[in-house]
Amino acid sequence: MTSLPVTELTHRAREIFRRVVEGYIDSGQPVGSKTLAADGTLNLSPASIRSVLADLETAGLLAAPHTSAGRMPTDAGLRIFVDGMMRVAEPTAQEQAAIEARLAEAGPVEAAIKQASAILSDLSGAAGMVLVAPREQKLAQFSLVDLGQGRALAVLVGEDGGVENRVVNIGGALNPGALDRASNYVTARLAGRTLAEAAQAMRTEINAGKSQLDDASRDLVERGLAVWSEDAAARPVLIVRGAANLLDESALGDIERVRSLLEDLENKQSVAELLDSAREAEATRIFIGSENRLFALSGSSVIASPYRDREGRVVGVLGVIGPTRLNYARVVPMVDLTARSLGKLIA
Template identity: 70%
Template sequence: MTTPPIIELTARARDIFRLVVEGYLETGQPVGSRTLAGGGGVNLSPASIRSVLADLETLGLLAAPHTSAGRMPTESGLRLFVDGMMQVAEPTREERAAIESRIAGPGPIEAALEATSAILSDLCAGAGVVMVPQREARLRQISLLSIAERRVLAVLVGADGSVENRIIELSAPIPPSALEEASNYLTAHLAGRTLSEAAVAMKADIASGRSALDAASQDLVQRGLAVWSEDAARRRVLIVRGQANLLDETALSDLERVRSLLDDLENKQSVADLLDMARDARSARIFIGSENRLFALSGSSVIASPYRDREGRVVGVVGVIGPTRLNYARVVPMVDFTAQSLGQSLSKLIG
């Protein structure tokens, strides 16, 4: 069934629909006609309200989970509310200050990313997620250590103090002298450069014979560059914090849904794929329930927003995952503001 545009609903139907959705998002419980009539928001009898509720149910906007219960919005109803009726509540001055201070705290970039996922989780009562920016750090030093006959551990130290370990698989054993020679050569060529920048220079040196490396050292350098280039292109790291927030009082009545959601969160590659869909958005994107395949079974929602570097390029995505009854009006601007703050903070850290 196609969801009708909000303008096709009568003023009476819009008012009742809005009250049902807002009541459900606040309590997580279906809203009945007597509650609507007694709350003072609708000047109609319970019988008249029930008639409107039935019409909204026929349109696919509301559903009655039990015969004697009230109504709750369907996923289509939530989408109509979010797109056409929701009035966002911007973060308060205190919330903005808390976000900025946590993200801009002392420490490396990784600390800012951890703080971002944690503050989103704390303020939005969901699981906070941050996709780590895919960036090539400028390197300061590289060390090569033999860990097996045909395996070498490369320790890459970035100019920003970050440290990464990578494994290189060799086609044949390499003598310690070749390992040392390759390590010195890489450090000399990598210092102050990214891997991709250094790769261009090193490949040209090796091809022209200017590298003065023996065959074993050349093989090690070329294999290392191939591994690191491929890894940097496909590697996506996701930070998730606050899964415990998903276990609220309403979760006790639907443990299967929560178990499914926690299982989905363990599949970080799939979560990263979903967040990637928000990279081209100008502000927060909202995925409600089965609108995304990953969380279709758990009936969860995702609110995600891209964050940018100082040149305005998208480098990652932040978001909140929670039940479909998330407080969208509050969480959407919170995620947007957090994305902006993270981008500004990373620009200062990266320099």
């Protein structure tokens, strides 16, 4: 069944459709003709309203979950509403100041990112999510320390002053001279590069025959750099806060849907891929229910927006996930505001 574009709806149909959607978002329950007629502003009888509701159902915009139980919007209907009829509630100056204050109070950028997911959860009454870009650590100093028994401690000092240690398995006796040569090589030649850039520059130099490293030292360099690449790839990059909000009173009658949604959240890789698809978006993106294969069973919606550093580069994506009856008009601008506010803190 193909849904009609909003421009093809009559004024009467548009108004009834809008009220059904807003009523459903507000209560989580189907909206019936008697409820619409009781308002009095439509100046239509319940019979006339039922006729319009039937037409909207035929058009694929509304559905009746039970006989005589009223209508609720379909995913296609919600898309029509969000794209062409929604009245966005812009955040006030006080709300903007409150969000910026909460982010600033969190401390370092890493803490502010976690706080952003909590803020989104509080604002939406659903779950807040932040997709953190893999950390592009730049090297300032690199050293290898012999631990004995075929192991070495690789110590990396970043340009930001952070220190990280990793154990490197060498699998044989270590030559102290090779350890020093490997450490000095990385520090002197590759400082100021990211790990990926360092590894590529090292391979290029070695392949061109320009490296003065012996085989033992070269192997130590490769192992030392690789241990961070492997570790970074395994780190979770999706932060979720407020999943318990998904278990509200309206969820009790649809526990299977909520269970499916929580299972989706457990599968962080798939959710991260969905958020990542919003990285290049010029504005906040909205994924509604069955429009996305991942949430076809749980009937959930995602509102996502990229956040940028001070130079305008996209460094991650944040958003909200919840039932399709999210208050889009309020949550969409709040997600956008939080993304912009977080971006101000990222150098």
